[in-house]
Amino acid sequence: MSPVQRTKIIPETTSTDVGVVELAEKSYKEAEEELVKFVEEQIRKMKENLLFGGMSEPSFYALNQSLMNYESVMLALITMHQEVRIQKDIASERYDNFYAEKYCDIKSSQVSLGKNAQFTAAREIEMSVRKLYMNELAAYKADFIKAENRYNFVNYLIDGWRNYAFILNTLSKNAQAEAAASGQSGRTPKEFEDD
Numbered sequence: 001m002s003p004v005q006r007t008k009i010i011p012e013t014t015s016t017d018v019g020v021v022e023l024a025e026k027s028y029k030e031a032e033e034e035l036v037k038f039v040e041e042q043i044r045k046m047k048e049n050l051l052f053g054g055m056s057e058p059s060f061y062a063l064n065q066s067l068m069n070y071e072s073v074m075l076a077l078i079t080m081h082q083e084v085r086i087q088k089d090i091a092s093e094r095y096d097n098f099y100a101e102k103y104c105d106i107k108s109s110q111v112s113l114g115k116n117a118q119f120t121a122a123r124e125i126e127m128s129v130r131k132l133y134m135n136e137l138a139a140y141k142a143d144f145i146k147a148e149n150r151y152n153f154v155n156y157l158i159d160g161w162r163n164y165a166f167i168l169n170t171l172s173k174n175a176q177a178e179a180a181a182s183g184q185s186g187r188t189p190k191e192f193e194d195d
Helices: 016-049 060-112 115-119 122-132 134-181
Strands: none
Touching: 016 134, 060 122, 060 134, 122 134
16 A cells, blocks of 8 residues: 555445436436437428429529528528537536536545545546536536537538538539520520429
8 A cells, every 4th residue: 555545535326326327317318309309400491491392303593592592591500500619618618617616626625634635536536526416417518418419410511501502503504504505595584484
């Protein structure tokens, strides 16, 4: 044994700990359910803004309308991106602040026990914080995970929407080329709708 005696600070497992673990798991499950709702809602909104509503061959007018609406959807996505990024940062900060406060509390209580307690291993204190505050930490962590996943999902939406712009531009160029090839280039876009 080393000359420095370590004080055991991690409490023993009790039957009530099972309830705490269940509460912690509940926090993660609720966060996952909220994330699924968020994702489903965003996918529904994106589908509403996709081109043509299932038409196999869009009219020239529908194509131009989609190109005009593209930017407003992109701006909405950028706004959402900023909001979820801030939510993610706040959730991370809350978790870190709570953890730091409890870590310092336990470290202070160990130091107040005597000279040897000040040499309590950092890992031992970390495990004690996790054990004593499992439910609270799980709730903070679940909020962070949910916010982080929302942030990642919005990033994927933005990437997909950027790819959609390429598709719209390609379709627009194809429609213009077809109109020119068929000798209809002098017609207005409205006239293409009936073809």
